[in-house]
Amino acid sequence: MVTLTAPETFSPTIGTAAAAADPTVLDLAASPVRELNQAVHNAVDGESWAVINPGGKHSLAVGINADIQVTIEGHAGYYAAGMHQKGDVTINGNAGVGLAENIMSGRVHVTGDASQSAAATGHGGLVVIDGNAGARCGISMKGVDIVVGGNIGHMSAFMAQAGRLVVCGDAGDALGDSIYEARIYVKGTVASLGADCIEKPLKEEHLAELAELLAAAGRTDNPADFKRYGSARNLYHFHVDNSTSY
Amino acid sequence: MCGIAALQLRNPSLHPRMGSLLSSMLCQIVDRGPDSAGLAVYNTPGLVKEGTSTLSLLGRDQGITTTAITAGVSAMLPADSAATVQVVGDTTLVGAAVGTDLLVKAVTETLPAATIIGRGEHVAVMKSVGHPMEIAADHGLEAMAGSQGLSHTRMATESAVTAGGSHPFSVADDLCLVHNGSFSNHATVRRGLLREGVMFDSENDTEVGARYVASRLKQGDTLEEALVNLGKVLDGFYTLVVTTADSMAVVRDPIACKPAIIAETDDYVAMASEYRALAGLPGINNARIFEPEPGKVYTWSL
Numbered sequence: 001m002v003t004l005t006a007p008e009t010f011s012p013t014i015g016t017a018a019a020a021a022d023p024t025v026l027d028l029a030a031s032p033v034r035e036l037n038q039a040v041h042n043a044v045d046g047e048s049w050a051v052i053n054p055g056g057k058h059s060l061a062v063g064i065n066a067d068i069q070v071t072i073e074g075h076a077g078y079y080a081a082g083m084h085q086k087g088d089v090t091i092n093g094n095a096g097v098g099l100a101e102n103i104m105s106g107r108v109h110v111t112g113d114a115s116q117s118a119a120a121t122g123h124g125g126l127v128v129i130d131g132n133a134g135a136r137c138g139i140s141m142k143g144v145d146i147v148v149g150g151n152i153g154h155m156s157a158f159m160a161q162a163g164r165l166v167v168c169g170d171a172g173d174a175l176g177d178s179i180y181e182a183r184i185y186v187k188g189t190v191a192s193l194g195a196d197c198i199e200k201p202l203k204e205e206h207l208a209e210l211a212e213l214l215a216a217a218g219r220t221d222n223p224a225d226f227k228r229y230g231s232a233r234n235l236y237h238f239h240v241d242n243s244t245s246y
Numbered sequence: 247m248c249g250i251a252a253l254q255l256r257n258p259s260l261h262p263r264m265g266s267l268l269s270s271m272l273c274q275i276v277d278r279g280p281d282s283a284g285l286a287v288y289n290t291p292g293l294v295k296e297g298t299s300t301l302s303l304l305g306r307d308q309g310i311t312t313t314a315i316t317a318g319v320s321a322m323l324p325a326d327s328a329a330t331v332q333v334v335g336d337t338t339l340v341g342a343a344v345g346t347d348l349l350v351k352a353v354t355e356t357l358p359a360a361t362i363i364g365r366g367e368h369v370a371v372m373k374s375v376g377h378p379m380e381i382a383a384d385h386g387l388e389a390m391a392g393s394q395g396l397s398h399t400r401m402a403t404e405s406a407v408t409a410g411g412s413h414p415f416s417v418a419d420d421l422c423l424v425h426n427g428s429f430s431n432h433a434t435v436r437r438g439l440l441r442e443g444v445m446f447d448s449e450n451d452t453e454v455g456a457r458y459v460a461s462r463l464k465q466g467d468t469l470e471e472a473l474v475n476l477g478k479v480l481d482g483f484y485t486l487v488v489t490t491a492d493s494m495a496v497v498r499d500p501i502a503c504k505p506a507i508i509a510e511t512d513d514y515v516a517m518a519s520e521y522r523a524l525a526g527l528p529g530i531n532n533a534r535i536f537e538p539e540p541g542k543v544y545t546w547s548l
Binding site for chain 2: 057058154
C-alpha cells in the first residue's frame with residue numbers, strides 16, 4: 001500500500017498551476033520503492049510529490065515521463081532519477097552511484113554530494129549537484145548539461161560525446177579522456193587531462209553559454225573565472241601513429 | 247560484488263548496542279553477497295577477556311567434545327591458564343590466559359584439522375556459509391556488546407563458496423581484513439609470501455592481502471604504511487576495511503570501482519558499501535558523510 005497523506009483540499013489537476021499546490025507526501029519508511037515509482041509513472045503533468053524517509057534506497061523516482069515535481073527529503077541510493085524523461089527531481093541530501101543515469105530531458109538537482117557516474121550517458125536535460133561528484137561524472141555524456149558546485153573525481157567526461165560539464169571546484173585525474181565533442185568548463189584546478197582532451201580558448205559564445213548554465217543551476221560564479229576544455233580531435237579515427245594513445 | 251559494514255564506537259555508552267547496530271547495517275548489505283558471511287567483534291564480554299588469548303575456530307563441530315578440547319589444550323598449558331572452550335553459532339572459541347602463539351600450538355596439537363579464523367586478546371571472528379542474517383542470528387550478533395564490529399557478505403568470484411573463504415581474514419593478533427573486489431596478482435604475491443615462510447589456510451585472494459598486511463606490520467609498518475605498501479604490491483579492485491585492537495582503516499584502489507561510504511560523528515565511525523546501511527545509525531542526520539577518495543588510506547583509532 002502506498003501511504004499517501006495529502007491536505008483535504010488537494011486534488012490532482014492538469015497543468016502547471018498545480019505545481020504550486022502542496023505536494024503529495026510518500027513515506028518510504030512505510031511503502032516500498034516500487035510503489036513510489038508506479039505512482040510517479042501514473043502521475044500527470046503538474047503534480048507534485050514529496051518523498052520522506054528515503055533511507056538511501058536505490059532506484060528512487062526513476063523513469064519519470066510527466067512534467068511533475070518530485071522532492072526527496074534525505075539521501076538517495078543508487079540510480080536515483082535514472083532514465084529521467086520529464087519534470088523536476090530535487091534530492092535534499094546526497095545521491096549514490098549513477099544519479100540521473102541516461103537522463104533525456106528535464107532537471108535533476110542534488111543539494112549534497114553525488115557518488116560516481118553521475119549523469120552517465122545522459123542525452124539531455126540538466127543535472128545540478130551542489131556538492132561534489134565522485135569519479136566518472138558525465139561518463140559517455142551525449143547531450144546532458146551538468147553543473148557541479150564542488151569537485152569532480154577522476155575519469156569524468158570519459159568518452160563524452162555532446163553536452164556541457166561545468167565544474168565550480170576542481171577536477172580529478174584524466175578529465176575528458178577520449179572526449180568527442182562535449183564542452184567542459186572548470187573553475188578550479190585539473191589534476192590531469194585525459195587522452196585527446198586539451199584546454200581551449202574561452203570565447204564570447206562560451207562565456208555566454210556558461211553564464212546561462214550557471215544561472216540555470218542557481219549559481220553566482222563568474223564565467224570569466226573558468227577555463228574551457230574539449231577535444232583535440234586527434235583520436236576520432238584510428239591512425240596507427242596514435243595506437244598508444246587510445 | 248560483496249558487502250561491507252564496519253563500526254567503531256568512540257562513545258563507550260554505545261558499546262552495549264554494538265551488535266544490534268552492526269546487525270542493522272548488515273541487513274542492508276545482504277543483497278551484495280548472499281552466499282556467505284563473516285563477523286568480527288572486538289571486546290565483546292562473554293567471547294573475549296582482558297589478559298586472555300582467544301582463538302576462533304571454524305565450525306561448531308571439531309570432531310571431539312568441548313570437554314575433550316579443554317582437557318587436551320589444558321594438558322599442554324601451564325596449570326593456571328584456565329583454558330575454556332565454548333561454541334557460539336558455527337564457531338568454536340578457545341580461550342586461555344597465555345600468549346596467542348602458545349595457545350595456537352596447544353590447539354593445533356589437540357585439533358590438527360581445525361582452521362583458526364581469528365586470534366588475539368580482543369577479537370572474536372565468526373564466519374559461515376549461508377544467508378548472512380541467519381549466520382548473524384545463529385551467532386547471536388544482535389545481543390553482543392563491543393567496541394568495534396566488522397561484517398562482510400560475500401559474492402564469491404576468486405575462490406569457492408566455503409566458510410574458510412568467507413571474510414574477515416584474521417591472520418595476526420587482533421587483525422582483521424575484509425575486501426570487496428578481487429586481487430588479480432594474488433598468486434604471485436602468495437608465492438613471495440610462501441618463500442618468506444608465511445602459511446596459508448585457503449586459496450582465497452583476500453587471504454593473500456591479509457597475510458601481506460600482517461607481514462608488513464610484523465616488519466614494523468604502521469597500519470597506514472602497510473596499506474600504502476599493499477597498494478604498491480597488490481593489483482586489482484578493492485575496497486578494504488582493516489581493524490586492529492584499537493583502530494580501523496579504510497582504503498580503496500586508485501580506480502575506485504568498488505563503493506564505500508563513511509559516516510563520522512563524535513560517537514562513532516561507520517563504514518559501509520552503501521549509504522542505506524548507515525541510514526539507521528543514531529544521529530546519522532548530523533554525521534559527516536563522505537566517500538573515501540581513491541587510493542587514500544583513512545585510519546581512526548580508539
